[in-house]
Amino acid sequence: MGIIERKEREREEMRRLIVDGARHLFVQNGYEKVSIRNIAEAIEYSPATIYLYFKDKNEILYAVHQQAFSKMMEEFRPIFALEDPFERLVEMGRRYINFAVENPELFDIMFIVTAPMEALECREDIWSEGRIAFNMLVQVVQDCIKAGVLHADDAEVAAMMIWSNIHGYTALFLRKRLMMFSEERRQVLMREAFDLFVHTLKKGLQ
Amino acid sequence: MGIIERKEREREEMRRLIVDGARHLFVQNGYEKVSIRNIAEAIEYSPATIYLYFKDKNEILYAVHQQAFSKMMEEFRPIFALEDPFERLVEMGRRYINFAVENPELFDIMFIVTAPMEALECREDIWSEGRIAFNMLVQVVQDCIKAGVLHADDAEVAAMMIWSNIHGYTALFLRKRLMMFSEERRQVLMREAFDLFVHTLKKGLQ
DNA sequence: ATTGTTTACTGAACAGTGTTTAGTACGTTT
DNA sequence: AAACGTACTAAACACTGTTCAGTAAACAAT
Incomplete structure (x- = not known):
């Protein structure tokens, strides 16, 4: 049957x-x-x-959000072939920003729009996609600590700090809060600020 | 008459x-x-x-956004009494985050919702509120550089990097992307990550 | 004081939104 | 062949942002 x-x-x-x-x-x-x-x-x-x-529109958005996470994870995969853990960390940040710029609408649904999160809330579920992705970052940070390139007591705190920095650019850019700069200057600022952060991280957390 | x-x-x-x-x-x-x-x-x-x-709803949102900026600037004012420029920088970040947590809806309109920016776009105006606030940050960063506590070639790039970091926490928090952590853990993570950033900045940009 | 004109305002409509419900038509089971 | 259950939809409900014709009052000119 x-x-x-x-x-x-x-x-x-x-x-x-x-x-x-x-x-x-x-x-x-x-x-x-x-x-x-x-x-x-x-x-x-x-x-x-x-x-x-x-059930409602939020649930559709949550499903799209899940698909988008799969796509992003796919783009993260090659990172783990890199030997140097700090290289892994930097490349992860670079790809996060790249994903946001190249898939603005998907990134929006993944990390900015509240609707998909509301679908989660009424199921009182934890945001597993976010949790998994964050854990991935924590792992890389931990590898950096183990390799002696970063010094931090709490890898989760360090990961949070790094995520916030990377996310900041994308959130400001996608929501048009870098409008006061020219197209050209915007590009330069984002790339150089990212490079400066990487440099600061390397020197500052040693 | x-x-x-x-x-x-x-x-x-x-x-x-x-x-x-x-x-x-x-x-x-x-x-x-x-x-x-x-x-x-x-x-x-x-x-x-x-x-x-x-003209439309976006224009109302833009007007509210302007009022909110005044309110935020009011909260920034006492900072400029501080002597140590790095203290000024840290306090500015702290107050940005505080403003976001205590006025979530206003902060949303100021920095996340796209509608007020669309009101600007069709007037092909530059976002002066954002420009002014950013310039304020650049000035403080420049003071830090002059005082020798930060070393950076381009103060705007450094300011961008710092803004992104601070904005990251608030954007992730307000848009419910720290849901995978408990209320308690969320608080600790945000505060400690901020402190870690300050520490990293001090050591890393010396 | 009585016109004419401008201004400030509104009721009603238009085209759209997310969502629900009653009802239909068809595949499946007896 | 009749009964049941499932998949689907037309139509409605209560909303949304926005526009426009029409009204009444304030003002200006005679």
Whole structure:
């Protein structure tokens, strides 16, 4: 009696169809300009159908947010081939910023928009995607400490400090808070500030 | 013929009434849950009236954003009495974070929500509030360099790096991206990470 | 004082939003 | 073939930002 299995499969397929459609529209038009009706039209179903597969819009955003995390993790993977732990740390920061600049709408949903977090809240779940990614950073920081290139009592505190710095650029940039600089100056500032941070970190945490 | 002057005064008063009402509601209910109709009801005018004084909702948000900047600048003022420039720098960071935690909705409008920036864009204006605040930071950094406590070629780059770090905590916190930590741990992480940054900065940029 | 003109304001509408519900049509089971 | 259960949708609800025709009062000119 493989019917219930097939139904389960079809259900999963439908969820995928919705999330993929939503992600596509988000990336194309920006998250704020996409409505449930837009998504429904894109996948050629009625708006009401979407509510048979997702509780509300926040849940769709959370699903897209999950996909985006997978994509980011994919871009982080090559880092772990690097031997020097400090190189790993620097490269991780570089790729975080790169991901944000090249996938602004996805990054927004992952780290800035509150809606997906609200989907989590009412399930009183912990933000596992964030936790996993942060743990990855903590591990790299710990490797740096072990290798003697960084000195810190609490690796989590050091990781938090580093994450904040890297995240700062992207959050300010994506939310248009570097508007007072020219396109050109913005690029230079972000890159040189990042380099300066790396330099400061190396000297300051020795 | 003081009539046009009086009219101008009344017009300014009305704009104030609207912005104050809007700010009140934003602080109370959070920016996302406030509509033009809510604001209109609060000041006992019809929604259409608001559009006689503001082009659109973004312009109201920009006006609130301006007020919020004044408030923040007020909290920065006492800093300039401090003699040690590095003390000034540290205190500035501390007060930025404090302002964000104590006025989350205002900070959101100032530094995270994109709507007020869109009001600026179509006037092809530069973001003067941001520029002024950033220049203030650059000045303090320059004082640190002059005093020999920080070494950096470009004060703007150093300021950018410092701003990013400080802004990172607040942006992650306000947008619920520190949810994987307990209330308690969150507090400790933010404070200790800030302290670690200050320490790193002092040692790293010497 | 009585016009004409400008100004300030509003009710109602438009096109959109997220979400719910009643009802239909079809696949599955008896 | 009849009964049941599932997948889907049209239509509605209560909202959103915004516009526009119309009204009433304030002002200006006669």
